[in-house]
Amino acid sequence: xxxxxxxxxxxxxxxxxxxxxxxxxxxxxxxxxxxxxxxxxxxxxxxxxxxxxxxxxxxxxxxxxxxxxxxxxxxxxxxxxxxxxxxxxxxxxxxxxxxxxxxxxxxxxxxxxxxxxxxxxxxxxxxxxxxxxxxxxxxxxxxxxxxxxxxxxxxxxxxxxxxxxxxxxxxxxxxxxxxxxxxxxxxxxxxxxxxxxxxxxxxxxxxxxxxxxxxxxxxxxxxxxxxxxxxxxxxxxx
Amino acid sequence: xxxxxxxxxxxxxxxxxxxxxxxxxxxxxxxxxxxxxxxxxxxxxxxxxxxxxxxxxxxxxxxxxxxxxxxxxxxxxxxxxxxxxxxxxxxxxxxxxxxxxxxxxxxxxxxxxxxxxxxxxxxxxxxxxxxxxxxxxxxxxxxxxxxxxxxxxxxxxxxxxxxxxxxxxxxxxxxxxxxxxxxxxxxxxxxxxxxxxxxxxxxxxxxxxxxxxxxxxxxxxxxxxxxxxxxxxxxxxxxxxxxxxxxxxxxxxxxxxxxxxxxxxxxxxxxxxxxxxxxxxxxxxxxxxxxxxxxxxxxxxxxxxxxxxxxxxxxxxxxxxxxxxxxxxxxxxxxxxxxxxxxxxxxxxxxxxxxxxxxxxxxxxxxxxxxxxxxxxxxxxxxxxxxxxxxxxxxxxxxxxxxxxxxxxxxxxxxxxxxxxxxxxxxxxxxxxxxxxxxxxxxxxxxxxxxxxxxxxxxxxxxxxxxxxxxxxxxxxxxxxxxxxxxxxxxxxxxxxxxxxxxxxxxxxxxxxxxxxxxxxxxxxxxxxxx
Numbered sequence: 153x154x155x156x157x158x159x160x161x162x163x164x165x166x167x168x169x170x171x172x173x174x175x176x177x178x179x180x181x182x183x184x185x186x187x188x189x190x191x192x193x194x195x196x197x198x199x200x201x202x203x204x205x206x207x208x209x210x211x212x213x214x215x216x217x218x219x220x221x222x223x224x225x226x227x228x229x230x231x232x233x234x235x236x237x238x239x240x241x242x243x244x245x246x247x248x249x250x251x252x253x254x255x256x257x258x259x260x261x262x263x264x265x266x267x268x269x270x271x272x273x274x275x276x277x278x279x280x281x282x283x284x285x286x287x288x289x290x291x292x293x294x295x296x297x298x299x300x301x302x303x304x305x306x307x308x309x310x311x312x313x314x315x316x317x318x319x320x321x322x323x324x325x326x327x328x329x330x331x332x333x334x335x336x337x338x339x340x341x342x343x344x345x346x347x348x349x350x351x352x353x354x355x356x357x358x359x360x361x362x363x364x365x366x367x368x369x370x371x372x373x374x375x376x377x378x379x380x381x382x383x384x385x386x387x388x389x390x
Numbered sequence: 391x392x393x394x395x396x397x398x399x400x401x402x403x404x405x406x407x408x409x410x411x412x413x414x415x416x417x418x419x420x421x422x423x424x425x426x427x428x429x430x431x432x433x434x435x436x437x438x439x440x441x442x443x444x445x446x447x448x449x450x451x452x453x454x455x456x457x458x459x460x461x462x463x464x465x466x467x468x469x470x471x472x473x474x475x476x477x478x479x480x481x482x483x484x485x486x487x488x489x490x491x492x493x494x495x496x497x498x499x500x501x502x503x504x505x506x507x508x509x510x511x512x513x514x515x516x517x518x519x520x521x522x523x524x525x526x527x528x529x530x531x532x533x534x535x536x537x538x539x540x541x542x543x544x545x546x547x548x549x550x551x552x553x554x555x556x557x558x559x560x561x562x563x564x565x566x567x568x569x570x571x572x573x574x575x576x577x578x579x580x581x582x583x584x585x586x587x588x589x590x591x592x593x594x595x596x597x598x599x600x601x602x603x604x605x606x607x608x609x610x611x612x613x614x615x616x617x618x619x620x621x622x623x624x625x626x627x628x629x630x631x632x633x634x635x636x637x638x639x640x641x642x643x644x645x646x647x648x649x650x651x652x653x654x655x656x657x658x659x660x661x662x663x664x665x666x667x668x669x670x671x672x673x674x675x676x677x678x679x680x681x682x683x684x685x686x687x688x689x690x691x692x693x694x695x696x697x698x699x700x701x702x703x704x705x706x707x708x709x710x711x712x713x714x715x716x717x718x719x720x721x722x723x724x725x726x727x728x729x730x731x732x733x734x735x736x737x738x739x740x741x742x743x744x745x746x747x748x749x750x751x752x753x754x755x756x757x758x759x760x761x762x763x764x765x766x767x768x769x770x771x772x773x774x775x776x777x778x779x780x781x782x783x784x785x786x787x788x789x790x791x792x793x794x795x796x797x798x799x800x801x802x803x804x805x806x807x808x809x810x811x812x813x814x815x816x817x818x819x820x821x822x823x824x825x826x827x828x829x830x831x832x833x834x835x836x837x838x839x840x841x842x843x844x845x846x847x848x849x850x851x852x853x854x855x856x857x858x859x860x861x862x863x864x865x866x867x868x869x870x871x872x873x874x875x876x877x878x879x880x881x882x883x884x885x886x887x888x889x890x891x892x893x894x895x896x897x898x899x900x901x902x903x904x905x906x907x908x909x910x911x912x913x914x915x916x917x918x919x920x921x
Contacts, residue, residue, distance in 0.1 A: 201549060203921045223551040231549045237541030239398070241405045250398045254391055254550040298546060 399564020475777025531618025
């Protein structure tokens with residue numbers, strides 16, 4: 153479970169990146185955070201992962217304060233970033249092995265890694281190829297495999313579909329559904345409204361650091377999420 | 391987890407072009423440098439053996455005490471193959487003289503055969519290690535944190551229960567592990583070239599000190615790894631980081647070692663050697679005056695003198711002559727010896743002041759240079775190889791102590807007051823002038839005065855000695871060399887690993903302190919590092 157209470161971040165230059173965010177994502181729920189660039193989506197993820205300190209407010213992962221016990225909270229969270237570069241001289245399996253071991257999974261076999269890479273849609277012949285030969289989409293799949301192999305109860309994804317072809321994106325959707333069904337809380341920052349419509353249980357729209365709208369699945373299916381989001385974006389442009 | 395990160399960095403680095411190029415450069419440069427240094431060392435040994443033989447031969451010709459001037463040769467240091475230090479620029483041979491206390495070696499048998507090559511940069515194994523390893527360390531570490539941040543892998547690592555400090559420590563040891571095989575290759579190649587050379591045999595001390603050099607080299611490159619890491623933590627982009635890394639590298643490797651000399655020369659100005667020589671010349675001139683005055687006071691024996699001497703240090707060898715003449719030269723030689731020794735004391739005051747200033751200047755230059763890890767590494771290496779200034783001064787101290795004991799033995803009654811001080815002719819073979827002229831003229835003249843009046847003495851004696859060989863026992867060749875057991879012999883202790891550790895401890899301490907400070911500052915910066 154992910155929870156934020158009045159979570160606020162003001163950077164040293166005075167810019168208010170996040171303003172009093174109150175949010176709760178329960179296990180078995182997929183939450184999509186939509187917003188323009190610079191709206192505060194990545195700041196939210198960074199605060200939840202304790203990569204930056206909040207100015208005010210608290211963030212909890214499975215009820216543990218991320219500021220007070222960051223190392224403990226990290227046991228319960230995995231993350232997929234927008235640009236997964238990883239280690240170019242290592243194969244997909246070696247990258248997976250390294251991060252799995254860092255995540256505490258020390259007794260996994262080669263077969264376990266292959267299964268996971270297969271599960272995220274990577275071709276068998278790419279498992280032992282150096283990552284520097286991979287396309288962005290392929291690297292994204294390895295990044296997803298790294299997040300999934302940790303088997304954490306909370307998954308944070310920052311623009312995970314960028315760079316994925318439609319087939320891979322569909323596979324990601326299926327995977328996330330599977331994770332949700334396993335009771336995991338999924339928090340995804342994206343511009344991808346179509347994926348949100350397809351997958352989200354709730355959608356939040358963020359503008360200039362503030363959560364300006366929160367929509368339950370029933371509502372955004374009824375009211376056309378795309379129109380709502382574009383209206384919102386228009387407001388930002390104006 | 392720290393080990394996982396170290397292992398990852400090690401495995402990731404050893405398949406990079408940086409690693410392969412580094413190994414290739416080492417493989418190319420190290421054997422070449424070691425080969426040249428082995429060749430130089432072998433030549434130095436040959437020259438040393440030849441010089442030793444020459445000295446032994448010369449000693450055979452020393453038949454009077456006042457002619458004996460021991461010559462001291464410093465044996466080539468085997469580890470000069472690794473680090474030549476100051477040995478190349480300072481002599482390795484010195485002749486003990488009455489007129490001057492030995493302060494510097496006065497002759498270098500190890501100078502380059504071709505003096506024109508002296509204008510080129512002479513590089514040894516340790517200099518190559520200092521240059522290459524520092525560069526390799528910086529190349530591997532300048533972007534260590536920056537790359538992890540820009541590739542988002544730092545985030546992926548920190549998503550786990552691991553702190554930034556542990557990531558830093560893991561990466562630091564990962565890069566250290568990466569460079570270790572390169573260093574190992576360098577040392578292995580060098581050792582291999584030494585082992586396969588039949589003319590070089592190293593003892594326990596040498597192997598132990600090579601091991602010590604290896605450990606010092608590890609600390610050395612770790613300082614540069616720590617420096618590169620520090621830059622990669624405080625600088626946000628890799629281009630700025632590599633530029634600053636290279637500037638620091640140039641500063642530490644090439645600017646500091648030269649600037650420190652200028653600073654030391656600016657602040658400490660010892661008297662010019664030429665002025666010192668001028669003062670010495672004045673003292674020597676004074677000696678000549680004294681000597682001439684004393685000579686005039688002495689009653690010159692009425693005997694044609696056939697002798698050799700004095701040499702440039704007041705030594706006399708008187709042969710083919712009478713007791714009167716021997717006693718005359720004995721008195722003169724004793725006087726001159728005492729004056730020379732007095733003058734040596736006068737010169738010693740000037741020398742001590744000069745040497746004190748030289749040491750002060752060298753120490754200032756050395757401590758200024760300690761801002762550069764490369765210079766600290768070189769200082770510690772030379773002290774391990776016994777090719778540093780301190781080893782040289784220790785050797786010179788032994789030479790000076792030997793000088794004192796040699797002079798003491800010369801001034802012993804049985805030496806300086808013995809006629810053998812100036813003549814090899816033994817007591818039973820010494821003749822008076824009258825006996826010589828009588829035997830030479832077959833009884834025609836009973837006394838030398840008679841022969842002198844007839845102006846015949848010189849011709850008769852010359853004919854008797856050179857043509858008729860009537861006085862073989864008055865000839866120098868009739869006698870063997872003096873008994874050298876009456877004089878102390880010079881010995882210099884062979885130091886081992888313990889001495890090398892003691893010598894290098896201060897520098898090693900500074901190197902470790904530098905490393906710890908860099909690690910501590912970087913850890914402090916890493917803890918607040920913005921991802």
